[in-house]
Amino acid sequence: MSFSNFIIYVDESGDHSLTSIDENYPVFVLSFCIFEKAQYSAQASRDLQDFKFRWFGHDSFVLHESDIVKRRFPFGFLQFDDIRERFLNDLSAVLETTPMTVIAAVIRKDALKRRYTNPENPYQLALLFCLEKANEFLRFHDDRGECHVVCESRSPREKPGRGKEDLELEVEFRRIVAGQHFLQSSGVAMPDFEINFVSKQANSAGLQLADLIARPIGLRILRPTQPNRAFEIIQRKIWRGPENNSMWYGLKVFP
DSSP states (O other), rough: BBBBBBEEEEESSOOOOOSOOOTTTEEEEEEEEEHHHHHHIIIIIIHHHHHHHHHHSSSOOOOOOOHHHHHOOOOGGGHHHHHHHHHHHHHHHHHHHHOOEEEEEEEEEEHHHHHOOSSOEEEHHHHHHHHHHHHHHHHHHHOSSSSEEEEOOSSSTTTTTHHHHHHHHHHHHHHTTTTTTTTSSSOOTTTTTEEEEOOOOOOHHHHHHHHHHHHHHHHHHOOTTTTOOOHHHGGGGBTTTTTTGGGGGGGEOOO
């Protein structure tokens, strides 16, 4: 078996339900963080681990953006302004130097529901876009080995990949990579992708980095004039395509 030189870590922000939409955050964001494996092991994973050693003395805590923002355990010390500023500056520096490429999709759920009588599931729409762009990215790099797409398990009471939500996502994933999704105009298969589910508590550097970027992307779309330190870093990592187009090439907003 020939494996890709790249690995993709996936995270999301917001929920994909169209039944109840949070008026303060009416979007669903799916983010793909693509790493060259050699750079991931030599720098990205190491730098995040070193960050944890600096701030906690160990590397067992898992970084979740929502816990940091809300100062939940183990981030209670961020209630102090001076410490919080130093922590965020240090974390921003880690993100800045992390060698990764970002592909993301933002689905405006409120607009989607208004525009279509029977709207497609926001997660499926976002997944289709991100996989198509990731496939293009791999082809651009002439990489045709099996590329693993690593997702957090969405079924916490079951083993990763065995719960109902994970199984539903896997079915949709395989439909897309087989070129069988009805929105795929060309019907081109993407056979080199393989999905892998891991526990939400897994101390994976790639998943934690993906978690840190999803919500800032959503906030940038919702409130473009609001200061957004994280997005200022993230936007420079968004894939701009073979011809170095604008960031909107690798960041899809729909509708």
